[in-house]
Amino acid sequence: MQIFRETHIDFLRWRWHALILSWLLILGGVAALWVKGGLPLGIDFSGGTIVVMKFEQPVSEQQVRDALASLPGEKVVQQYGQPGQNEILVRLPELIAEEGAALERGANAVLDTVRQANLGSFEIISTEIVGPVIGRDLQRKGIYATLASLLGILLYISFRFRFSFAVGAVVATFHDLAITVTFLTFFGYELSLNAVAALLAITGYSVNDTIVIFDRVRENLRSMRRDALEPVVNRSVNEMLGRTVITSGTTFIAVLSLFIFGGEVLHGFAFTMLVGIVTGTYSSVFIAAAIAIFMSERSGRARHRAISPVTANETKSRKASRRARAS
């Protein structure tokens, strides 16, 4: 079965619209971040305490909130997991600035207070207590890992394709990360360790998608030597359209099942992946290819001025075919 019979959509005609849309989204995200005073960090990064309790009898968030009113600091009390499970999550901010003080003090205070509050017996589902040192360490390592993997990918694509393609792929990946963080902000997810893992997985996925299209461009450049890069890219995207839709669709469905059935722990992870899959597919067409063309055109024009009276197009395609043969 063929979902698309030969398509001839001029994708690149829309690249400026796409670019504007992306910028609007990212700026919206930046504005939202600015209003909210920064990305809400999960306790993995900010430090703090999370206690999840499962009560035997139904207990409302408000009851727990009232019980904890005497404790200092800004507390978050919310229902955890499926409704009807009577599971309540309590989050405390990092209270102790210096290390060495009793780490579990906050968690113990919560448990003691709830025990005395007459809400029935409960079981501790999980506790997470992260000191400030760990959070700072992880923040640095997370940023380092993201940048290092982008650099690794940049080098690999430059080696296998062209430098302009590599820049396109990396810019597209950056774009995907920015858009995904924007969506995390819009939907009120916090940046947890799992969300960062998902972001890094997205760098892999987004580049994967981009390479598939670049690979077809590389191949088509051999048979369409006389053409400029733009029609070649357009044709390549059209040829790969069926694959792109099916692949992204199936991966999306697989991750969607994770989002629905994977439980509370993986919710943020799955959401991040879902957004990443969509934007990764979109960016490999509109961002990666557009940047690659933009960069190739500029270097083509520069050559044209420097060497001879051939047209820009010819220089470009000659150069392209030479590169294609070399790779």
Next chain:
Amino acid sequence: MNKNLRWKLMSVIAVTALAVWSFYPPGEKVKLGLDLQGGVHLVMRVQTDDALRLETETSGERLRDALREATIDVIEVAPASPTEFTVTGVPGDRDSEFRRISQDQVGAAFDREPGVQGAYTFRMKPNIAVRTRQDAVTQAIQTIERRVNALGVSEPIVAPHGTAGDQILVQLPGVTDVARAKEIIRSTALLEWKAVEQGPSPTREALLTATGGTVPSSMEVVPGPDPSGSGGTVYYLLRRAPVVSGSQLRNARPTLDEYNKPAVGFTLSQDGARRFAQYTGANIGRLVAIVLDGRVESAPVIESRIAGDGRIQGTFTQQEVQDLSLILKSGALPASLTYLEERTVGPTLGADSIRAGIIASVTGLAVVALFMLFFYRLAGINAILSVVLNLVILLGFMAYVEAVMTLPGIAGFILTIGMGVDSNVLIFERIKEELKTAKGVRSAVAAGFDRVFLTILDTHVASMIAAGFLFQFGTGPIRGFATTLFFGLLSNVFTAVFVSRTLFELFLSRRTATRVSI
């Protein structure tokens, strides 16, 4: 069926069998992470300054003893910082002798700097300080390992952690009594026997009246419980340098004292026993304090010369006596610990997560399988087979390298399904394109696989680069994700390219096959 194809089929079956053998039965072979199994995850920092301070103090003591032996009278030998101690009042006429003795005693680890009027500062050499810190962490890890093993936790993890080099990660699967586990791990268990110079007194001030209100530099004030059993605190003035310490302990065990109260019995090593016998023999009638972690547990009167065996009495419960014996036997920590991170996963959440992960994987796989059958008909079966085989190989690999399965690891499995499908879709779409140019089925299939191979290689290498850095970055659960993703990609190159092609060739090996259902 030609010979080549038979060989390919055999190797596919062999790899499958190997993978299944590797992870069967999964209940035993696949290791579950803390998030699925329940347990405690702790990160702590070794206060390596403690170890430096100890090294500096004992070096100062050693120098003082040597000076006393050589009858060089100095005013004071006192620690100044974790890595420095000072000597003041070295007589001018014996300066060269002092220099020689100090070189012999502490010259290997300390740099000497002269000051004014016979004062000297001894500063620990930087490389020695670095090594002392490293040793402290290594020794702490070994000690914690012994303690955790004595607790009877199955498959605990005790490992260095973080980039600063002074953190330790401890994972205790299945442990529910977190508070007790933490206490046992953290107890410094620095046990020392020290000579009592003054006390016990009810207040510090009363204690220090005999010495004019100040603490002499070779002594210290240590609190302890009131021996009358009133529950109050009393103070002792002790010599800093211990008579013997926990490192000279050979064994410790729970026992009872003469009042049938729980106590800890101990046996000293040969060297320790000799020193203890010598000291107790010379100090009959005086008090000796048993100091644990900077607190006097008891200060009995020396009634006779004590050789190797003794008892620590205090106000202990049965449980405390047991834990203390365990801790003492495993040796003292070289430095105190502070907890930086603590995560506890109850067994209920672990079981819930396993169930959720399995449901998500099975649903994901089922929906993807339906999709593939719908789009590619018979070839869809081919794709499903190769995706399933991919998961089987991945599971076998995880069991073989003893990688830990975590909840994000299950997410890695689901992403692997996605990647596997992607490779198959790429190949199938290519075969369709090749079929349009009417080359015949066999050559179209061959060309499809050949042309797509490099694409698959490029995409997989790029994704593996990302997964590799993720592994570097992550701890625990994230590592589980990075591992499954990495090996999933690796085995996918095999299943999508080799296995899927073999299946196609198997189908086409029938003479009548003139078209493929794709």
